[in-house]
Amino acid sequence: MSLARLDGETLGYGQRPVLREVQFALSRGEHVVLLGRSGAGKSTLLSRVYTQTSATDRVALVPQDHALVPQLSVARNVLMGRLDDHAAWHNLRTLVWLSGPEREGIRAYLDLVGLSDLAPRKVEALSGGQKQRVALARALCRGGALLVGDEPVSAVDETQGAALIEQLQARFDTTLTALHDVGLARRYATRLVGIGRGAILFDAPPSEVSDAQLADLYAA
Numbered sequence: 183m184s185l186a187r188l189d190g191e192t193l194g195y196g197q198r199p200v201l202r203e204v205q206f207a208l209s210r211g212e213h214v215v216l217l218g219r220s221g222a223g224k225s226t227l228l229s230r231v232y233t234q235t236s237a238t239d240r241v242a243l244v245p246q247d248h249a250l251v252p253q254l255s256v257a258r259n260v261l262m263g264r265l266d267d268h269a270a271w272h273n274l275r276t277l278v279w280l281s282g283p284e285r286e287g288i289r290a291y292l293d294l295v296g297l298s299d300l301a302p303r304k305v306e307a308l309s310g311g312q313k314q315r316v317a318l319a320r321a322l323c324r325g326g327a328l329l330v331g332d333e334p335v336s337a338v339d340e341t342q343g344a345a346l347i348e349q350l351q352a353r354f355d356t357t358l359t360a361l362h363d364v365g366l367a368r369r370y371a372t373r374l375v376g377i378g379r380g381a382i383l384f385d386a387p388p389s390e391v392s393d394a395q396l397a398d399l400y401a402a
């Protein structure tokens with residue numbers, strides 16, 4: 183069953199097209215990775231799919247810049263994954279006081295991303311890789327039908343990145359991510375989508391994407 187479908191749409195900003203006449207579909211159960219050079223249009227496609235799917239389904243987002251609140255604690259940033267599940271008074275209350283079960287729940291998500299001991303720390307005091315893990319814990323806390331991630335493991339090493347992708351795939355039936363690490367993409371994607379020259383250049387399972395196609399993608 184299809185979660186997202188773009189049928190010949192041109193995506194861009196103002197009068198400037200970035201991707202022309204995009205044919206793209208995302209079905210439940212798929213783990214799709216977007217590949218391409220910087221500026222190719224990966225974020226543009228992710229953003230369009232996020233807008234379309236979040237209108238009807240619960241979607242967790244890991245944006246490229248993490249979109250954390252630096253002055254707040256790690257715990258409170260994780261809880262923001264559920265802001266829209268609660269009334270304003272509840273969210274205000276969690277800014278000043280967290281219940282025991284809430285603390286336990288947050289800790290469980292932090293455990294999954296290897297940040298167990300950092301719950302009280304302010305996000306502004308974290309390293310880049312730790313901030314990225316907070317954004318991942320926030321997405322895990324949100325849950326949903328789909329995870330959309332824009333370079334969600336770019337700030338950690340390959341071994342940590344692989345472990346984090348495994349966590350995401352264990353908890354989200356469907357994922358759509360942009361990755362710059364082709365090795366990770368080949369290993370974890372069920373479909374690779376190559377973006378370059380203002381278009382989708384290939385869209386196929388990893389076993390059907392050749393090294394020559396990848397070399398061409400990054401040479402484009």
Ligand SMILES: Nc1ncnc2c1ncn2[C@@H]1O[C@H](COP(=O)(O)OP(=O)(O)OP(=O)(O)O)[C@@H](O)[C@H]1O
Pocket residue numbers: 195200218219220221222223224225226227246
């Ligand atoms: N808000 C915006 N307004 C105008 N142009 C934009 C905007 N966001 C991106 N662009 C342009 O659209 C093109 C595609 O950008 P996009 O961010 O989708 O690429 P990307 O493949 O995600 O790159 P990266 O790997 O560097 O994140 C680029 O030329 C970029 O300059």
